[in-house]
Amino acid sequence: MNNININNNNNNITKKNINKNNNHKKYYDVLIVGCGPNGALLANFLGEMGIKTLVVECAKTFTQVPRAAHLDDEGLRILKRIGLDEEILKQSFQLDVKFNKTFCSGNLTSIKPENTELNFPRSIFWFQPKFEETIRNGFLERYSNCVDLITDCRVVSIEKEKFNIDDGDNQDEENQIKLNNIKIENLTTGEISNLKSKIIIGADGGNSFIRKSIASKMEGSSSKQRWLVVDAKIDKDHPPLPHYFQFICNPSRPALTLPIPPNHYRWEFLINENEKSEEMEKPEILNPLLQSHGADISKLEIIRKACYVFQNRIADNWYNGDTTLLIGDACHLVPPFLGMGISSGFRDVQNIAWKIELFLKGVISNHQTLFSSYQIERQPNIENITEKATHAGEMIMITNRYKAFLRNLLLSTLLSFPSIEKLFHNKAGMKPPNIIKHGLIDSTSSLTTLQSNTFKINIIGQSIPQPFVKLINKQIKQQSNEILLDEVLGNGFSCLFFNFNKNDKNCEFNKLVSKIISNQVFKILKTNFIQVIGNNQKYSKLFTKSSSSSLSSSLSIILDDSKESLFKFIFNNNNSNNQTLEPTIVIIRPDKFIFGVYQNVNLKSSKIISSITSILNINYNYAFNYDNINFTNNNNNNTTGGSASESENSFNSHVHSGNSLGDISGDDNNSDILEEFN
Numbered sequence: 001m002n003n004i005n006i007n008n009n010n011n012n013i014t015k016k017n018i019n020k021n022n023n024h025k026k027y028y029d030v031l032i033v034g035c036g037p038n039g040a041l042l043a044n045f046l047g048e049m050g051i052k053t054l055v056v057e058c059a060k061t062f063t064q065v066p067r068a069a070h071l072d073d074e075g076l077r078i079l080k081r082i083g084l085d086e087e088i089l090k091q092s093f094q095l096d097v098k099f100n101k102t103f104c105s106g107n108l109t110s111i112k113p114e115n116t117e118l119n120f121p122r123s124i125f126w127f128q129p130k131f132e133e134t135i136r137n138g139f140l141e142r143y144s145n146c147v148d149l150i151t152d153c154r155v156v157s158i159e160k161e162k163f164n165i166d167d168g169d170n171q172d173e174e175n176q177i178k179l180n181n182i183k184i185e186n187l188t189t190g191e192i193s194n195l196k197s198k199i200i201i202g203a204d205g206g207n208s209f210i211r212k213s214i215a216s217k218m219e220g221s222s223s224k225q226r227w228l229v230v231d232a233k234i235d236k237d238h239p240p241l242p243h244y245f246q247f248i249c250n251p252s253r254p255a256l257t258l259p260i261p262p263n264h265y266r267w268e269f270l271i272n273e274n275e276k277s278e279e280m281e282k283p284e285i286l287n288p289l290l291q292s293h294g295a296d297i298s299k300l301e302i303i304r305k306a307c308y309v310f311q312n313r314i315a316d317n318w319y320n321g322d323t324t325l326l327i328g329d330a331c332h333l334v335p336p337f338l339g340m341g342i343s344s345g346f347r348d349v350q351n352i353a354w355k356i357e358l359f360l361k362g363v364i365s366n367h368q369t370l371f372s373s374y375q376i377e378r379q380p381n382i383e384n385i386t387e388k389a390t391h392a393g394e395m396i397m398i399t400n401r402y403k404a405f406l407r408n409l410l411l412s413t414l415l416s417f418p419s420i421e422k423l424f425h426n427k428a429g430m431k432p433p434n435i436i437k438h439g440l441i442d443s444t445s446s447l448t449t450l451q452s453n454t455f456k457i458n459i460i461g462q463s464i465p466q467p468f469v470k471l472i473n474k475q476i477k478q479q480s481n482e483i484l485l486d487e488v489l490g491n492g493f494s495c496l497f498f499n500f501n502k503n504d505k506n507c508e509f510n511k512l513v514s515k516i517i518s519n520q521v522f523k524i525l526k527t528n529f530i531q532v533i534g535n536n537q538k539y540s541k542l543f544t545k546s547s548s549s550s551l552s553s554s555l556s557i558i559l560d561d562s563k564e565s566l567f568k569f570i571f572n573n574n575n576s577n578n579q580t581l582e583p584t585i586v587i588i589r590p591d592k593f594i595f596g597v598y599q600n601v602n603l604k605s606s607k608i609i610s611s612i613t614s615i616l617n618i619n620y621n622y623a624f625n626y627d628n629i630n631f632t633n634n635n636n637n638n639t640t641g642g643s644a645s646e647s648e649n650s651f652n653s654h655v656h657s658g659n660s661l662g663d664i665s666g667d668d669n670n671s672d673i674l675e676e677f678n
């Protein structure tokens with residue numbers, strides 16, 4: 001048994017960064033209601049994008065008790081996107097997860113917290129007050145130029161403005177929206193203030209006011225099982241407690257225990273049918289229960305004890321069809337057994353943030369299609385998580401001794417098969433894969449060679465892994481140290497070129513590459529272009545000086561030679577040196593999901609560009625006038641990226657008249673040559 005790691009981290013909660021005057025401006029692009037983990041995370045994304053945002057929180061400060069405690073590798077990748085991964089990792093425990101028959105004995109199986117294909121630990125555990133403080137400070141300290149927070153306030157009413165936003169010379173009638181008029185009440189003074197916002201995000205938790213305001217209903221059920229949850233602060237001289245997460249599959253009292261940083265411990269016990277919830281919290285019942293699970297009552301301080309019924313509920317509408325959306329607990333409450341509550345909300349934020357940015361920039365001509373895709377893409381994943389978590393809970397909560405015996409026998413028999421053991425212990429075995437089946441992806445793109453001997457693997461809609469890659473210095477043919485793929489992909493769309501190698505002296509490919517990288521659609525999506533080279537693969541440099549001069553985005557060449565390589569993922573091929581692989585273009589969305597894979601008959605610039613244009617509903621006016629807009633905005637300081645104070649009383653004017661400076665058809669004849677590189 002390992003000792004709990006008690007350290008002297010100062011865990012004081014400060015209010016240093018909360019908007020001192022608690023004032024807000026009159027106009028915002030986005031209003032986020034609720035500053036829990038998900039609202040605060042979205043505020044970081046929008047702040048990084050330079051979007052004028054107000055966060056309204058009804059509590060005076062963030063939660064003071066530990067609630068959720070777990071985040072997965074995908075959650076860490078999302079935190080990396082806004083530069084908070086390292087800080088969260090520093091304050092977290094990486095724990096083995098053990099399934100034991102009784103407290104600390106009779107191990108059935110264990111899962112190690114090793115790194116996954118995202119190059120982050122599978123699981124981390126943290127203290128929610130500190131976790132929330134870090135995420136909240138993330139936007140308060142870095143994005144105070146465009147994100148405001150007011151606390152001790154709540155939204156009391158929302159009304160639609162009668163007229164569309166007067167967006168100057170906005171030529172795109174279809175995409176015009178009406179503003180939301182919002183009344184905010186200060187909960188201490190009772191004062192009411194008014195503001196206007198284009199978009200409203202309900203991040204206001206399970207009892208969401210915003211959800212009710214859009215008449216969305218939570219559907220689902222509550223678990224019949226009741227649980228007693230106890231959180232305690234552990235004294236330094238407390239006898240050692242197990243430093244791992246433990247499911248105790250004991251039929252007479254299913255339970256779980258875990259250490260929470262820096263010096264807390266959690267116990268959760270199933271309340272049996274013949275027990276009364278209110279009795280369970282009494283010391284005469286609670287203390288012996290804790291003592292039989294390692295606790296020395298005289299050397300700990302209980303900070304939370306509560307009886308819970310776990311919820312399994314999903315809102316019927318996460319989007320009101322106009323400009324109001326729900327995220328996190330406001331639209332789904334998942335059973336806790338896979339620890340996916342916070343991770344699910346983080347995925348919502350990752351999914352919606354780039355769509356909000358495209359809409360506010362005027363890049364997209366139909367915001368309803370864009371925002372509707374959010375629930376279409378996210379809900380199936382929530383349903384899968386709910387189903388798997390429910391099954392996991394049922395397995396852990398078996399209270400019949402014979403059934404428990406059979407479960408243990410079945411588990412140990414199954415896990416004696418190496419392939420099943422691998423499946424159980426790898427990422428997909430514990431939680432359902434996060435795949436987009438319908439939504440803003442190009443399902444028609446080619447998969448013809450993307451198959452193993454036995455079955456096809458559809459990688460469209462999957463999240464791309466994050467191997468370490470080496471950036472090849474274009475000028476001096478040198479390789480940099482290893483960096484994580486996301487650092488090359490960047491925050492917008494990215495376009496990966498595979499197998500455009502030295503032997504392809506095919507002029508058609510030259511034209512194709514040239515058409516893609518000079519195309520207006522990729523330009524307005526701020527696409528990063530990346531040539532991917534396999535280990536020892538001979539290649540020609542795709543990007544020339546002339547192609548880079550007309551681009552604001554970056555052109556990179558990366559060497560993909562790690563064990564879990566991109567080649568292996570895309571082509572289901574262990575040999576990244578395989579010269580016979582087809583030239584392939586892979587388009588990645590800003591949330592790192594694969595939009596489309598193009599090869600063979602689909603490897604045509606017209607096909608790729610028309611797919612992106614139609615699926616995303618690219619605004620033609622914006623695309624044709626993009627260069628002009630950039631020029632105008634640079635002069636006026638009036639972009640979505642401008643600070644809130646600079647343009648406090650006016651909304652961003654997105655589309656300006658001007659000459660057509662580009663072609664979004666993909667049929668131009670501009671051709672660069674492939675440069676010899678090695």
Ligand SMILES: Cc1cc2nc3c(=O)[nH]c(=O)nc-3n(C[C@H](O)[C@H](O)[C@H](O)COP(=O)(O)OP(=O)(O)OC[C@H]3O[C@@H](n4cnc5c(N)ncnc54)[C@H](O)[C@@H]3O)c2cc1C
Pocket residue numbers: 033034035036037038039056057058059066067068069070153154155203204205206207208209229327328329330336339341342345
């Ligand atoms: C009491 C409780 C105990 C929990 N225990 C556990 C646990 O043991 N393990 C686990 O995995 N998960 C637990 N959870 C769930 C976990 O905390 C949530 O999944 C997670 O916090 C969801 O984050 P969120 O940002 O979506 O919502 P929340 O964390 O609920 O944040 C919503 C925020 O909105 C604010 N708000 C609400 N209404 C308004 C309004 N009208 N105007 C302005 N602000 C508003 C709230 O004050 C809050 O700060 C618990 C949740 C609760 C409520």
